[in-house]
Amino acid sequence: MSDLSNLKFPSGRSVEQIKKDAKRLRKSQDITLTEALNQCANENGIALPWDKAVEQLKRKALSASILEEQIHLNSYYMPSKNYFDLLNKARMFPPKDATSSLTINLSLLPSNVYETLLCHPTYNRLIERFMQFSDFKMEVKHPHRTARYKGDDWHIDFKFDGFSGKGDKPYNNVWQELRAWLLQFGTTQRIRITQRIDKPSYSTLVTQTYSEWTPLDSVNQLEQDVDRVFYCQMVNAELPFEKVQWQNTDLSKLMELQDQPDSYQATALFEYTFNGELETVSSQTQGSVQDYNIRIRTLQLYTSALNTVMRHHQLTEPNIPMKLRNIKMGEQLFFGHTRTR
Helix, strand or coil: CCCCCCCECCCCCEHHHHHHHHHHHHHHHCCCHHHHHHHHHHHCCCCCCHHHHHHHHHHHHHHHHHHHHHHHHHHHHCCCHHHHHHHHHHHHCCCCCCCEEEEEECCCCCHHHHHHHHHCHHHHHHHHHHHCCCCEEEEEECCCCCCCCCCCCCCEEEEEECCCCCCCCHHHHHHHHHHHHHHCCHHHCCEEEEEECCCCCCEEECCCCCCCCCHHHHHHCCCCHHHHHHHHHHHHHHCCHHHCCCCCEECHHHHHCCCCCCCCEEEEEEEEEECCEEEEEEEEEECCCCCCCHHHHHHHHHHHHHHHHHHHHCCCCCCCCEEEEEEEECCCCCCEEEEEC
16 A cells, blocks of 8 residues: 555544654754654654554555445345344244144153152143143153163153244143243253243253252252152152151151062052041052162152042142051052041
């Protein structure tokens, strides 16, 4: 760039003007022209020798010229932001479905977790509500009956797609309730939740907690005993079972019993009070020796018995006080309800 007429120092004076100033300064102070130019460069905002100051101005002018040219070319040839937004959506986001849906993958669950979940009254209540919607799809993937997954990296997947509908939909409200319930168990690292509702992209939900919390702290802060049971089933060996703080459930009988790993069948008898009357309910399960010790089986039997009681009396809240009266391995007690007056 040989043309210096457009170059200006930070002071606003051009290179040609400052050259004239330097000539006058040389005469008045009897110094060399080089000294006068260096002094004038410094006084006009660049603390460098004259030649380097001019080179700096040239580089800045060249960069500005290139930027202006690029902006000019982009205005004619560069696609708009809307084009790139549309391209990203086409590449990254799943297509919008005509019907909202919920996909639940239980295929990797151990037997005790799977059976306990299917008996859990809160899970059953919310799934039944989803099934009432005619404009909603739900798919549940169950474990293989004879070839169950034996790895320890199992998890439960819930994927909700509520992006298809416009405005508030009743199934969105049910999903929010199910999601809140699931997030209680997030610290087990066994629950995976993804959703999309008001945006085309899916988001994965995580649970934050205090770093110093143990599984015992997490299970004891739950409100419902049946939720404590489900949490215990998921963490199993990581939990000191004798320190779990039950609110409405008496499992002290369990502490008196020894495990009987040679039996596949377990039967438990629970008592509870309803409308002032003492009643009993029993439940039975069968499972492999590897999957079930006496504690795990009892928790599963409790969940099944509680679910039976709630359905029998048409109750909605799982806060029924229940007491374990007896549990037998390899022996059958009796089933159904009895009432003691």
